[in-house]
Amino acid sequence: MKKLIALLMVLALVLSLAACGGGEKPAPEDGATDEAAMIGVSMPTQSLQRWNQDGSNMKAKLEEAGYKVDLQYGGDNDIPTQVAQIENMITEGCKVLVIAAIDGSSLTEVLKQAKEQNIPVVAYDRLIMNSDAVSYYATFDNYQVGVMQGQYIETALDLKNQKGPFNVELFTGDPADNNATFFFNGAMSVLKPYIDSGVLVVPSGQTTQAQVSTQDWKTENAQSRMENLITSNGYSPKGKKLDAVMCSNDSTALGAVNALVSAGYTKDDMPIVTGQDCDKPNVKNMLQGLQSMSVFKDTRTLADKVVGMVDSIVKGSEPDINDKETYDNGTGVIPSYLCAPVVGTIDNYKELLIDSGYYKESDIQ
Structure with a gap:
């Protein structure tokens, strides 16, 4: 009887230890934690x-x-x-x-x-x-974004082969945003040689980043400046021609287009307008012929x-x-990782934005 009791006690102890061991979690591997970071x-x-x-x-x-x-x-x-x-x-x-x-x-x-x-x-x-x-x-690659915008204007106006002069105005972003410098410098790396040679003319005389910046990248600030440029330089659909507006992003492009439309411009006489981000209102403008391109950054x-x-x-x-x-x-x-931007236009927007699932067709109609 004593042997039976002793055996039962041993079995109970073994089961107890097994139960305790089964309830313990293994030590986490290096870098791992029980709670999500x-x-x-x-x-x-x-x-x-x-x-x-x-x-x-x-x-x-x-x-x-x-x-x-x-x-x-x-x-x-x-x-x-x-x-x-x-x-x-x-x-x-x-x-x-x-x-x-x-x-x-x-x-x-x-x-x-x-x-x-x-x-x-x-x-x-x-x-x-x-x-x-x-x-x-x-x-x-923010410098490349600007290069793409400059190259689009270069190609659309055939600057390599035409003598001009073509009238252009420039818009970039908030001076506190380091990216605005890269966008502007990238675009000017393409456009400045044509400005220096007289093929491109900036009638306002505003050609430095400080002169063409847009506080907070806000649409209303870009619109106000474009309205002033239209008035002070005499741009109009039937009068002094404006051939291109280099805008570093879509919020500034939207402001420029709003001002131009208010001044009577339509898709038939709208200057080339660049942008960036493929924002929904700007894609709608591209489909309506009011904006020429937008650099897409997925x-x-x-x-x-x-x-x-x-x-x-x-x-x-x-x-x-x-x-x-x-x-x-x-x-x-x-140390940086640079993703590649892509030019978006009316010709490739469907593949770039709709087929990829970035937008639904109803988002931009």
């Missing part, structure tokens, strides 16, 4: 279509990859709001910060906190200046690359980089 995503504004798309794409793809996401928009390009949001992201323990800065030079102080907490920072589409806290930069592609960067950072490996020379933010060259 929180990623902070800071976008500049919801007043422009593209940033809404960028933000929603980033959030969806990061969550699909297994991360928690704190997505914030900086009001209507309000710098103090963005700074406060980033401070909160640091405080709540975000493992990586993905930031599209309102002003590329305004985040130096808040990002010192990120560096102190060893939180890597990925600059998203806009380079963050004067901060050694920036680990990586993901964007499109935000899904950029989001994919950034998610890959974040995943590599969290797991302790090196992100995919294809440029280590171009983008110096004042503290050194930032």
Whole structure:
């Protein structure tokens, strides 16, 4: 009887140990955690279509990859709001910060906190200046965007073979956005030789980036300036001809077109108008003959690359980089990944935007 009791006690102990062992979780591998890492995503504004798309794409793809996401928009390009949001992201323990800065030079102080907490920072589409806290930069080839816009005007006006003179006006973006410099310089690398030779003429005389900038990239600011140019230079459908308007993006292009339409321009006499982002109102204008082209930057592609960067950072490996020379933010060259932009026109919009699933046909009708 004593032997039977002892045997039962041994069996009970064995079963108890087995049960305890079965309830334990194996130690996580290096870089792994039981709880999904929180990623902070800071976008500049919801007043422009593209940033809404960028933000929603980033959030969806990061969550699909297994991360928690704190997505914030900086009001209507309000710098103090963005700074406060980033401070909160640091405080709540975000493992990586993905930031599209309102002003590329305004985040130096808040990002010192990120560096102190060893939180890597990925600059998203806009380079963050004067901060050694920036680990990586993901964007499109922004200089090439400008080159494409300049080349489109060059081809459409046949500048290589025609003597002109052709009248052109120039619009670029917010001077605080480092990308505006790349867009403008890329376009001028094509157009300036023709301006210097007199084949292209800028009747307003406004040819520097400072003179042609658009505060906050806002449509109404571009529209107001275009209205002034029309009045002061005497442009009209029946009078002084305006052959081209080089706009660095779609919000400025929309403002220029609004002003031209108000002045009586139609698809039959509209100058060549460039743009960027393939925003819905601008694609509609392209289909109506009111805008000539828009450089398409597929935000899904950029989001994919950034998610890959974040995943590599969290797991302790090196992100995919294809440029280590171009983008110096004042503290050194930032390792970057540049996605390729594509020219969108009425001839290829369906393949580029509809067939790819970026838009539905009803979005642009």
